[in-house]
């Protein structure tokens with residue numbers, strides 16, 4: 288996975304995808320309370336927070352990342368984000384903006400399904416009251432499987448014929464159909480292994496193909512469900528309903544609009560606010576802070592956000608969205624360094640300049656491919672030589688020095 292992790296934001300129109308992208312990136316994607324505000328996908332760089340190795344060694348003050356940043360041992364690692372057009376039920380058959388959005392997402396490593404949990408937009412994103420957002424979670428998943436399943440089944444007679452004629456193995460045949468969705472042979476093999484199918488490919492029926500596609504979507508597109516608009520008073524009942532049904536590891540509560548608002552006020556000098564924090568400092572509490580005085584309406588808006596979001600949920604939740612995606616993808620940070628003794632690349636240059644996220648179980652040799660683009664002459668960890676096939680273990684052999692020649 289390495290340096291090019293891509294997270295796609297999906298959901299029906301007006302669920303808050305573009306607002307969330309803006310909240311995570313300080314980007315300025317167009318947002319609006321009308322459907323299909325976004326047509327062409329917006330790309331931006333967001334930052335996932337992980338605990339940095341610098342805090343393990345008491346080197347917080349010396350940590351100098353080249354990409355992203357590190358504050359008090361919390362490291363922000365850049366990740367590509369893609370916000371696509373809204374999707375409505377029937378998109379796989381061309382409804383709404385059709386399946387173009389799915390094409391845009393094929394290379395995503397994980398998805399964030401932004402759900403309007405306030406129930407104030409219907410299945411197509413139009414304003415309403417009392418809509419049950421729990422059904423959105425299911426139909427979005429069904430759209431994904433229907434899109435891939437329809438394509439697979441359409442071509443199946445030919446695929447099957449070719450499979451028999453060429454005596455290919457099932458992984459190879461299925462991979463030829465899944466490669467267009469960004470799959471690779473490892474993912475395709477994992478899908479088949481996990482299903483323990485006994486029947487040979489030539490006798491797979493429609494139900495078997497459906498099971499394969501369902502498992503493929505689960506494995507290829509791990510999905511965080513971001514329950515957005517928790518600032519709205521109607522959200523509580525819907526959150527409880529969804530929380531009873533869904534895997535809690537996939538759920539994050541968020542108010543994207545609150546995060547955008549607080550960041551804007553901080554930029555304009557009205558408040559002190561750190562992303563993901565519970566606290567908003569104003570001049571009223573800190574008269575010597577140099578902050579600008581607030582108008583009555585701004586003061587009321589801040590109080591509302593504190594009451595409905597920050598005090599109740601601990602933060603706007605937006606930062607947790609990417610952190611959760613990293614967890615679902617089972618990614619761990621690895622720190623390539625030149626000097627394994629002082630963790631630095633050059634003297635006086637700070638420590639832990641570089642950091643890449645790799646899948647748990649990735650070997651040191653595979654990390655060398657990502658970092659130096661080839662094989663290392665030797666790989667040194669904190670306890671001496673590390674074998675090419677040794678897996679990365681977070682907190683144990685996650686700091687590595689790659690030697691290109693014997694004498695370096």
Ligand SMILES: Nc1nc2c(ncn2[C@@H]2O[C@H](COP(=O)(O)OP(=O)(O)OP(=O)(O)O)[C@@H](O)[C@H]2O)c(=O)[nH]1
Pocket residue numbers: 298299300301302303304305306307317318319320321322323324325326371372373374515516517518519541542543544545
């Ligand atoms: N109350 C509330 N409103 C929000 C929140 N996030 C977004 N909105 C509002 O929801 C509306 C739609 O937001 P967008 O970000 O444009 O939604 P989208 O999902 O990108 O919509 P499309 O591009 O049409 O698919 C806007 O009026 C936002 O201000 C939130 O956390 N709380």
Ligand SMILES: [Mg+2]
Pocket residue numbers: 304305306317318324325370371372373
């Ligand atoms: Mg949008």
